Amino acid sequence: MDNLETNFYCKNETVKVVRKVSFDVHEKETFGLIGESGCGKSATLLSILRLIKDPGRVAGGSVVYKGINLLELSEKEMNKYRGSEIGMIFQEPMTALNPVLTIGEQICDAFKDEKLTKSEKEEKAINLLKIVGIPSEKQRLSEYPHQFSGGMRQRAMIASVLASEPKMLLADEPTTALDVTIQDQIIKLINNLKKKFNMSVILVTHDLGVVAEMCDRVAVMYAGKIMEIADVLTLFGEPRHPYTIGLSQSIPRKIRSGKLHPIEGSLPDLANMPEGCPFEPRCRYKEKICKEELPELIEIKKGHFSRCHFIEKLKNEKGIIEL
Amino acid sequence: MSREELNSRKEIPIFKRSINLNIGILLVLIIMLPVIFPHFIATHNPTAVSFQDMLKAPSGEHFFGTDNYGRDIFSRVIWATRIDMTIGVLATIVPFIVGSLLGLLAGYYGKWVDNILMRILDIFMAFPFIVLVIAIVAILGPGIKNLYIAIWVVGWKYYARLVRSEVLVIKNSEFIQAAKVLGYTDARILFRHILPNVLSSSIVFAASDVVMCMITAASLSFLGLGVQPPTPEWGAIIAEGKAFISSAWWITVFPGMFFVIAGTGVSLIGDGLSDILRTKGR
Amino acid sequence: MSMLNYLLKRIIQIIPVLIIVSILIFFMIRLIPGDPALIRLGDKATPQMVENLRREMGLDKPIIVQYVIFMKNLLKLDLGDSLHYHVPIVDLLKKRMVVTLFLTAVTFIFSVVISFPLGFLSGIKENKIQDQIVRTAALIALSMPQFWVGLILMILFAVSINLFPVGGWGETWAQHLRAIILPAFTQSLMTAALLTRNLRNSVVDILKMDYVNFARSKGLDNKIVKSRYIIKNAMIFYITLISMRVAYMLGGSIIIETVFSLPGVGSLMISSIYTRDYAVIQGIVLIFALLVMSINILTDLAYTYLDPRVRLE
Numbered sequence: 001m002d003n004l005e006t007n008f009y010c011k012n013e014t015v016k017v018v019r020k021v022s023f024d025v026h027e028k029e030t031f032g033l034i035g036e037s038g039c040g041k042s043a044t045l046l047s048i049l050r051l052i053k054d055p056g057r058v059a060g061g062s063v064v065y066k067g068i069n070l071l072e073l074s075e076k077e078m079n080k081y082r083g084s085e086i087g088m089i090f091q092e093p094m095t096a097l098n099p100v101l102t103i104g105e106q107i108c109d110a111f112k113d114e115k116l117t118k119s120e121k122e123e124k125a126i127n128l129l130k131i132v133g134i135p136s137e138k139q140r141l142s143e144y145p146h147q148f149s150g151g152m153r154q155r156a157m158i159a160s161v162l163a164s165e166p167k168m169l170l171a172d173e174p175t176t177a178l179d180v181t182i183q184d185q186i187i188k189l190i191n192n193l194k195k196k197f198n199m200s201v202i203l204v205t206h207d208l209g210v211v212a213e214m215c216d217r218v219a220v221m222y223a224g225k226i227m228e229i230a231d232v233l234t235l236f237g238e239p240r241h242p243y244t245i246g247l248s249q250s251i252p253r254k255i256r257s258g259k260l261h262p263i264e265g266s267l268p269d270l271a272n273m274p275e276g277c278p279f280e281p282r283c284r285y286k287e288k289i290c291k292e293e294l295p296e297l298i299e300i301k302k303g304h305f306s307r308c309h310f311i312e313k314l315k316n317e318k319g320i321i322e323l
Numbered sequence: 324m325s326r327e328e329l330n331s332r333k334e335i336p337i338f339k340r341s342i343n344l345n346i347g348i349l350l351v352l353i354i355m356l357p358v359i360f361p362h363f364i365a366t367h368n369p370t371a372v373s374f375q376d377m378l379k380a381p382s383g384e385h386f387f388g389t390d391n392y393g394r395d396i397f398s399r400v401i402w403a404t405r406i407d408m409t410i411g412v413l414a415t416i417v418p419f420i421v422g423s424l425l426g427l428l429a430g431y432y433g434k435w436v437d438n439i440l441m442r443i444l445d446i447f448m449a450f451p452f453i454v455l456v457i458a459i460v461a462i463l464g465p466g467i468k469n470l471y472i473a474i475w476v477v478g479w480k481y482y483a484r485l486v487r488s489e490v491l492v493i494k495n496s497e498f499i500q501a502a503k504v505l506g507y508t509d510a511r512i513l514f515r516h517i518l519p520n521v522l523s524s525s526i527v528f529a530a531s532d533v534v535m536c537m538i539t540a541a542s543l544s545f546l547g548l549g550v551q552p553p554t555p556e557w558g559a560i561i562a563e564g565k566a567f568i569s570s571a572w573w574i575t576v577f578p579g580m581f582f583v584i585a586g587t588g589v590s591l592i593g594d595g596l597s598d599i600l601r602t603k604g605r
Numbered sequence: 606m607s608m609l610n611y612l613l614k615r616i617i618q619i620i621p622v623l624i625i626v627s628i629l630i631f632f633m634i635r636l637i638p639g640d641p642a643l644i645r646l647g648d649k650a651t652p653q654m655v656e657n658l659r660r661e662m663g664l665d666k667p668i669i670v671q672y673v674i675f676m677k678n679l680l681k682l683d684l685g686d687s688l689h690y691h692v693p694i695v696d697l698l699k700k701r702m703v704v705t706l707f708l709t710a711v712t713f714i715f716s717v718v719i720s721f722p723l724g725f726l727s728g729i730k731e732n733k734i735q736d737q738i739v740r741t742a743a744l745i746a747l748s749m750p751q752f753w754v755g756l757i758l759m760i761l762f763a764v765s766i767n768l769f770p771v772g773g774w775g776e777t778w779a780q781h782l783r784a785i786i787l788p789a790f791t792q793s794l795m796t797a798a799l800l801t802r803n804l805r806n807s808v809v810d811i812l813k814m815d816y817v818n819f820a821r822s823k824g825l826d827n828k829i830v831k832s833r834y835i836i837k838n839a840m841i842f843y844i845t846l847i848s849m850r851v852a853y854m855l856g857g858s859i860i861i862e863t864v865f866s867l868p869g870v871g872s873l874m875i876s877s878i879y880t881r882d883y884a885v886i887q888g889i890v891l892i893f894a895l896l897v898m899s900i901n902i903l904t905d906l907a908y909t910y911l912d913p914r915v916r917l918e
Contacts, residue, residue, distance in 0.1 A: 586748025
């Protein structure tokens with residue numbers, strides 16, 4: 001995507017949620033998008049599928065998928081891409097599943113091939129439930145979402161997304177709402193599915209642990225803008241942005257005996273963004289120029305980008321891991 | 324992000340918050356003029372009979388025409404405003420207070436208190452509102468006083484139900500548990516903590532209830548069971564007009580228009596209140 | 606627990622309420638001031654005639670006995686005779702019920718036909734101009750007393766142009782249909798307004814739900830999303846509300862039938878109040894109570910059927 005802009009318009013102000021975000025995702029890779037809650041990561045995903053609704057709107061930029069700019073398609077054409085090319089997993093499975101339809105019905109709804117008969121659809125649905133690891137598939141098919149446990153609901157949701165055989169999966173905080181033990185299972189499940197179906201994944205999360213287990217490359221988002229992009233090892237080992245560094249140093253770890261450094265301050269008001277770097281108020285390395293001028297995203301070495309005026313200064317800061 | 328969330332980001336003063344509320348208040352204020360100053364607005368004596376002026380069409384002298392006794396409809400409607408608005412408010416207040424209180428206690432204390440209330444509610448719920456009101460008026464006899472009694476006896480059921488279910492929801496919330504742990508007395512918890520939170524839906528309902536009571540009173544007067552002649556009341560005037568519907572349409576049409584204005588004003592206030600209370604509280 | 610079990614359970618729960626209701630009605634009627642026999646016979650009656658009539662009406666027996674007789678008759682489906690019409694009340698009610706039920710049914714149809722598309726449209730275009738118009742119209746409709754609306758419609762469509770009759774029931778079914786249109790439409794306005802508002806709010810809430818977005822993200826056809834995801838969820842409260850409103854329509858029939866001179870149960874109640882035909886009033890209130898309680902049970906059943914979360918307890 002290139003310079004994607006998504007805004008929310010309300011009575012008195014315009015909230016710029018996604019502000020000129022650009023990144024590329026390669027085939028068969030898992031691309032992570034991390035940041036604090038409210039920094040615009042979910043909105044980015046929804047913008048890709050053009051699911052942003054009133055009072056929000058995608059205001060600019062382009063999203064190019066297999067050579068076609070999705071933002072320029074008509075609604076009808078776009079719908080063909082949804083599901084069969086790009087699918088999305090939501091954060092909270094209980095609210096993402098329709099409470100008045102059975103799981104079977106919701107999976108069968110997603111089958112794109114109209115020529116399938118009812119029993120063929122049911123067979124395929126049972127198969128999908130098996131793949132995602134839900135036991136007693138036949139019985140589960142006619143049950144309702146509220147009869148499933150949290151982890152199983154997440155699996156059922158994933159099954160219904162797989163029904164249309166997408167090539168790219170957008171995962172919006174798939175593990176956040178789950179217990180820690182279930183989180184692990186879902187992470188493994190997504191990794192397996194990715195391999196099995198040759199999908200690429202854009203994973204949105206605020207959990208660095210999940211990033212470590214799933215992602216190939218990562219982008220760090222703050223206040224609607226990308227702050228740093230790197231492959232996962234580099235991001236954890238040689239972070240080159242104050243925010244990323246701050247994140248690394250705020251993780252409590254038994255091994256490192258250093259002190260905990262939480263990042264002070266809180267997110268800026270997205271309706272009234274200052275001229276300069278959005279992270280400036282909370283940054284430990286800030287200087288006068290940071291308030292006045294927004295830094296550009298600069299390529300430090302191949303595939304590693306950072307948006308900061310003082311990239312050189314940060315060379316010696318430690319990351320999460322020792323490279 | 325929804326529009327509500329975005330709207331509550333800033334502290335917008337009450338008057339700007341809901342346009343419905345503002346229009347509603349405006350309409351009600353307009354209606355209050357005839358309530359407070361009927362003498363100044365009415366052109367004639369509402370009960371003055373005049374046989375020369377029977378069934379005259381609306382004109383410069385008689386804005387709304389005259390009825391079959393020669394009485395000026397405009398003045399009658401103006402004077403009736405006071406009666407109808409008063410009925411609307413008074414008929415609502417008593418059920419509001421009594422019903423809410425009963426619902427509060429039943430919901431909070433539960434067990435046998437709640438059981439009794441629910442059985443009683445079941446019995447009242449077995450009748451449509453109007454049927455019971457009419458039945459009570461049939462027993463007690465027509466007239467304003469009995470009208471009030473009938474509406475009071477029947478009207479509390481809605482508030483009791485509403486408040487009770489809200490109390491049940493809040494009863495188990497954490498801050499009430501906290502208050503109990505802190506050792507607050509029941510009375511304090513009930514009135515300072517629970518009540519303010521459960522009242523909002525009652526208040527919104529009360530606004531529509533005022534309209535409902537006005538309609539009920541007017542309907543009963545229309546049927547001859549409510550306000551008795553010669554007291555002017557919108558419903559009663561309309562009833563008088565029914566006999567002359569083909570010859571003197573004005574008797575029927577104008578009182579109703581006042582009704583619609585007043586009713587719309589009150590409903591808008593109710594709507595506006597529900598807008599505000601929704602974005603503020605929950 | 607299956608539907609049937611639930612139904613039986615509810616019916617059993619209702620019985621004590623029914624009994625108390627019948628006691629209430631019985632005593633309420635007895636509370637009406639004045640001696641019914643005296644009022645019936647008028648001024649010219651001699652004490653002896655009054656006494657005879659009282660014995661005939663069974664008013665000389667103690668109250669408890671009167672109640673027992675009342676209940677016994679009730680179970681035989683005998684409500685007594687109308688003082689005014691001199692026929693068994695049950696027969697009277699049967700004839701009148703047809704009219705009232707017909708009125709209620711057509712009102713129901715009108716209400717749904719008006720509110721369903723409007724409510725849906727209004728919900729989808731939240732806060733846009735269509736929504737504002739519909740909401741304003743609904744609000745104004747709720748502030749209009751039914752009898753006045755009926756009269757206005759009468760003036761417009763029956764008096765000035767003879768599209769519909771100025772009241773009355775007519776002889777043939779074709780005339781019945783023509784006669785019922787204005788009254789049913791009048792009565793439907795308030796219910797339609799409430800239903801529209803309810804459906805609109807449901808749709809607005811549902812559209813904000815994740816499952817709608819999720820369904821769209823799967824690329825589901827818009828028609829499917831509308832019907833199975835939006836409407837199916839909205840129906841839960843919509844249908845519940847309609848059922849509740851039917852009870853209200855029965856009460857409203859009292860007024861509408863009087864305005865349009867329809868020979869239904871409602872207008873019978875009013876005329877009986879004037880003629881002091883207490884037995885009839887008693888019968889009508891009983892019937893209403895029975896109908897409303899049945900409707901309440903049906904409403905509960907419908908709700909449990911429609912919402913799977915409640916269904917399987």
